[in-house]
Amino acid sequence: MFAKILIANRGEIAVRVIRTCKKLGIQTVAIYSEADADSLHVKLADEAHLIGKPRVSESYLNIEKIIEVAKATKAEAIHPGYGLLSENPQFARRCEEEGIVFIGPKADVIAKMGSKIEARKTMETAGVPIVPGIAFPLQDVEEAVKTAEAIGYPIMLKASAGGGGIGMQIVRDEDELRKAFAGNQKRAASFFGDGAMYLEKYIANPRHIEIQLLADKHGNCIYLWERECSIQRRHQKVVEEAPSPFLDEKTRRKMGEAAVKAAKHIGYTNAGTIEFLVDEQKNFYFLEMNTRLQVEHPVTEEITGLDLVEEQLRVAAGEPLRYRQEHIRRDGHAIEVRIYAEDPKTFLPSPGKITVFGLPQGEYVRNETAVQSGMTVTPFYDPMIAKLITKGNDRQEAIKRMLAALENYQIEGIKTNIPMLKEVLSHPAFQAGDTTTNFVEKHLQTTTTK
Amino acid sequence: MSQVVASMAGSVWKIVVAVGDQVEEGQDVIILESMKMEIPIAAESSGVVKQINVQEGDFVNEGDVLLELE
Structure with missing residues (x-):
C-alpha cells in the first residue's frame, strides 16, 4: 500500500478521500487554489500546497504544476476525484511517465471511453446493447423506411447537423416517417446547409x-x-x-x-x-x-x-x-x-x-x-x-x-x-x-x- | 440614464454589445460565468450603450455596474 498520496481535487470529494487515507494510515497531500485557502480539505490533509489562482485553468487543471507538487512531496500516487482532471487521458499519461500511480484506469482506456463514437463502437464489439440506430446518413426515404422496419417503431428521425430540436421528430409508423422525412430533410438543409438524416430508436420515458x-x-x-x-x-x-x-x-x-x-x-x-x-x-x-x-x-x-x-x-x-x-x-x-x-x-x-x-x-x-x-x-x-x-x-x-x-x-x-x-x-x-x-x-x- | 448591474458574482464571459449600440429592454448585453454556468444579464430598459466598465475575463461582484445606458 502507498505511504503517501496526492489528492488532485477540492471540496467534499477531497475531504472524502482524506478520510479513507487516515483510516489506512496513508499520508495525504492536498492542493488548493487561492480561492480555497480556508477550505476544509486544506486543513485536514497532512500537507497542503497552493498551486495557483482561483480559475481552474490556472490551478486544478494545471497538469504540470500538480505533477511538480507530487514529485516534490514524494507522493507515490494521485487520486483525481471526479470532474477536473479525473477523465483527462493526458494527465493519466503524465502520471504514468513520471512513475506516479494514477488511481484510475490506464490513459488509453480513459481516452477510448471519452470519445462518444469510439465508446459506442467499442461497446457494440463487446456485445453491450447500444441504442439501435445507424451511424451513416440515409440515401432516401425508401432506405429510411427499410431501416426503420429493422429497428422497430417508434423512431427518432434526426438531422446529422441538427441542434436545438430542429430536424428532429418522433415517428410512430411508416406513414408518419414518409410524411416527416422530406419536410425535416428540407428544414435541416435550410437551417444547417446539410440535409443528411439518421434514425435512432426512440426511447420513451427512459x-x-x-x-x-x-x-x-x-x-x-x-x-x-x-x-x-x-x-x-x-x-x-x-x-x-x-x-x-x-x-x-x-x-x-x-x-x-x-x-x-x-x-x-x-x-x-x-x-x-x-x-x-x-x-x-x-x-x-x-x-x-x-x-x-x-x-x-x-x-x-x-x-x-x-x-x-x-x-x-x-x-x-x-x-x-x-x-x-x-x-x-x-x-x-x-x-x-x-x-x-x-x-x-x-x-x-x-x-x-x-x-x-x-x-x-x-x-x-x-x-x-x-x-x-x-x-x-x-x-x-x-x-x-x-x-x-x-x-x-x-x-x-x-x-x-x-x-x-x-x-x-x-x-x-x-x-x-x-x-x-x-x-x-x-x-x-x-x-x-x-x-x-x-x-x-x-x-x-x-x-x-x- | 440607466445602469446594468451584475446579478451575482462571477466572471465576465462575453460582452455582446459595443459602445454606441442601441439595446432594447430585456435584451442580453453581457454573459457572466458563475459556478460553471452561463448567466445572461439583460438590460432593464432600452437605450444606447454609453460606457462599458468591464472586460471579458474580469471578475465582478454582485451589484457591480457592468455598463451604462443613456
Missing part, C-alpha cells in the same frame, strides 16, 4: 440506471449493483438511489454481467461506472462510461458496506480484489441528494457567504461536505456544496429519513435547492418509484432557463 464496477490489475472484475439517477435538472443528477425501484433481479443481473463483460473487453482497472438508459420494457442501452469514482458512490457504499475509495487505493497499489461477485451483499436502501448553491426554482447559481450551517445527525444519516459556517461559496467552481445520504431497511424508510434530515438541514446566507429536494422526495410519483429522466419537467413547478 430511466438512468448505472452499474458500479470494480476491477483489479489481475483480470478480476465485479459489479456492485446499480444506482438509479433518473432525477436530474439541467442534465445533472440531483437524487440518486440504490437499489433502483424499477429493476427486477433478472434485469439487474443482466446489466451487471453486461457491464463486467464490457470492462473486461477494454482492460478496465479500478472503480468505474457504466451508465445505461432503461426503457419501459426494461431493455437497457449503453449511454457512457465514467472512468472514475462517481459523485453518488456513497449509496453503493451504504448498501454493500464497502469503502469504494479504499478499494480504489488497494487496486491501484496492485492488490487483487478482496471480494468475489457472490460476496457482494445488498442490504437495505440508500438515497443521496446533492445540495447545490442555487435558486430552487430557476436553478441559477447562488454564490455567497454561508452565515449558518448545521448538519442533520442520526444513525442513518451521512453527510459529505467541505463547507462550514462563515465560509464563502465562490463562483469559481461547481455549485454542489454537500451531499446528504440516508439509509433505511426499505425505500420507504430511506425516503422518510431523508425528508426528516432535509427538514433539519440548516443553511443560511445563500440559496440552496433544498426546497426542491423536499418537493421531489415527498411527491407521490417519486414515492411510487415512477422516476424517469423527465421527472422534474413533468412534476415540478420550475422556471428552467435552458
